[in-house]
Amino acid sequence: MRSRPSPLRRALPWFIAGILLAGVGLPGSAFAESGLRTGPLIGEGHAIPASNRTEVVQVVMTDAPAYSPASFTANVSSNLSVDLFNNGSLAHTFTVSPIPNYVLPLNWTPSQLDHFYATEGALASVNVSAGHHAWANLTLNASITPGAYEIYSLIPYQFQAGMSGKILVQGGPGLQLFENTTDSLAFVPNILDLSPSSYPVTVDVLVTNLGNDGHTFTMSPLANVTLLPSNFTQFFQQHSPLTNAPIPSGAGNAAWANFTVYSPGVYQYICTITGHFANGMYGFLYVGVPIPPPPPPLSTAIVQGWILVGVAALLGVGIAVVIVASLTGRVPPPPKTSDAHH
Known part of the structure; x- marks a missing residue:
């Protein structure tokens, strides 16, 4: 009478299949990740014809x-x-x-x-x-x-x-930009770029609401100053914003933010609605200065090396198990039995 196969023997084919799938899938995922590189969305300004x-x-x-x-x-x-x-x-x-x-x-x-x-x-x-x-x-x-x-x-x-x-x-001509607000409390894009030929330069930003909540488009009058949720109210009491345009609630509604920039630099803009800035609703206007490149992705060179070594080892184990199984017929081999005569 045959005995039931042990759990190890029943699981062996699935174990071998898992090793082989890992050998195929892991290198592909490693190479795919190595190609990822994310950066901010950037809105480019352009001249407005008369x-x-x-x-x-x-x-x-x-x-x-x-x-x-x-x-x-x-x-x-x-x-x-x-x-x-x-x-x-x-x-x-x-x-x-x-x-x-x-x-x-x-x-x-x-x-x-x-x-x-x-x-x-x-x-x-x-x-x-x-x-x-x-x-x-x-x-x-x-x-x-x-x-x-x-x-x-x-x-x-x-x-x-x-x-x-x-x-x-x-002097001109003026420059025009497009911006959007969302209910996820973000400006999209959150970086705007202008390259004026002379100063002062007038700027027109059309801000469109993509969600339902109302917002503001409020810009610092000082270049290269970083606003914080804890200090922006006092800051704007001391320094009038370049623009403070209310963006109407309701998807599709829009408003123009019109202002003049007198010198190059990085100007921060925020939403002053309670809680919006603290939850990440801000952006930066780069005027006449280069936008820093996005940070490089984490290096995957070393990770890929270890992955490849591990996959090779797993494949080797899988192949060895398959060879042994083919030679012995069973892995582990069946127990030895002696004929009993009564």
């Missing part, structure tokens, strides 16, 4: 007489639209001198001011009646010279009474 960039500024005209604000910035290679509102009881004009960095003398008479306007022209001149809105549209193409362009009113004696201001036209 036809694609429109800057909108709101200016209130008062009977003081004055413009509010009295000065504002614009950029070369952009279309500037000024939304004018006259909240007074007198008519006013919004007239822009075409000569950069030229200060109109306050002692000019109305006739002298009219002569200047008739001789030199204007980048724009709009008359706004009391209580009305109007638009002043200026095309600041690449040929315009950066500088301060004076604003004045042609209504007699309003300029002499102080109704003047300035448009500060900065």
Whole structure:
């Protein structure tokens, strides 16, 4: 009567198969891991053509007489639209001198001011009646010279009474970037890269919400300063952010973050919603400086060597067991029995 095979003998084929599979699979996984190299997602900035960039500024005209604000910035290679509102009881004009960095003398008479306007022209001149809105549209193409362009009113004696201001036209063109926010409390990408040709440079970032929660896109005004969850509130109380754009809740909603950078460096941006920064919602804007390469993957050269040695040993054991089994027929061999005669 045959005895049942021992557990070792029953498990032997599976043991040999496991050794052989290990010999095939381990080297492949080792080589696959050696090829892994991860790095951050990077958003690249690009120049905005004048036809694609429109800057909108709101200016209130008062009977003081004055413009509010009295000065504002614009950029070369952009279309500037000024939304004018006259909240007074007198008519006013919004007239822009075409000569950069030229200060109109306050002692000019109305006739002298009219002569200047008739001789030199204007980048724009709009008359706004009391209580009305109007638009002043200026095309600041690449040929315009950066500088301060004076604003004045042609209504007699309003300029002499102080109704003047300035448009500060900065070099350009501006640069545009794209950013996203997620409910996993992350900016995607979390690194933005700009390579401006000159400074200052205007930057427009379109931030799109990919999740449901609201966020902010808030950027440090100081380069090469690292913010922490424990100090950012006090920091922004002492240093106004370059931009602090609220990103509306709801997937697909977006907002523009517009700001000006005056020097190269690394600028950190964060979400100021409670708990978001502490959970990793921050990123870095590299302006005119190289982005450090990602850290190299852990070396697998030594690990692969030990894996290959181990696999070779396992294969050798497996082959030896198979050879012994084929020669003896059983592993372990069957027990010796003697014939019993009764």
